[in-house]
Amino acid sequence: MNREESNNIVSTVRIKKESQSNPGDVTYTSLIKDELKSAIKSRRVSRGLPDVKFEPTSPARDYEVTEEEEKRRKLRRERNRLAAYKCRRKKKYKEKQIIEEHTTQIELNKKLKEEKDLLEKERERLTTIWRNHSVECSLHKTSAKMTRT
Structure with a gap:
């Protein structure tokens, strides 16, 4: 070194x-x-070379911009501005739709969970009724004896 x-x-x-x-x-x-x-x-x-100046330079044009080229440039920029505006608007619209869909799905999920809980309670109630009935029912006892013989 x-x-x-x-x-x-x-x-x-x-x-x-x-x-x-x-x-x-x-x-x-x-x-x-x-x-x-x-x-x-x-x-x-x-190395014995001269010092170099470090200055930022802008690119030089070899020609003058004509009015027609300037008009085209302005028109292109205006179209681009309009396209960017439409793109941003479309993006916001899609985002709003996704948020609304998400909210709807959350509400639907909540309702379905409540319905599931109600159906489980109903199944347990019916199962309990069936068990109590099968213990007390004489027909059930007689049919069980017949199938064994």
């Missing part, structure tokens, strides 16, 4: 410590960008 690499490592550690001690002051993205810029600069200097 040469001296330049060790300096880069030390500066990276220093930057990380500073960013941890002052959260919110510096973002990791800006720290990474600064670190990359300094690494590129130091490599270029060590």
Whole structure:
């Protein structure tokens, strides 16, 4: 490891410590960008190359935009705006339908559970009546004797 690499490592550690001690002051993205810029600069200097300026540039157009192209662009943007509006509206409508369907299904489920409970109680009541009857019924006793003989 040469001296330049060790300096880069030390500066990276220093930057990380500073960013941890002052959260919110510096973002990791800006720290990474600064670190990359300094690494590129130091490599270029060590190789004897001139310094590079790091300035954001906007893409240059080789031609002027005509009125027709500008009209088409505005029309395309307006269509896109309208399509986005319709898409958002449709999404909200579907979401509302899903919520309504969910509410309906919850209510139906609740009613079905209540009906199930009532039917279980009715079955138990009828089972109890049948058991009491089978114990007391003489016909049942006689039919049981006949089948055995």
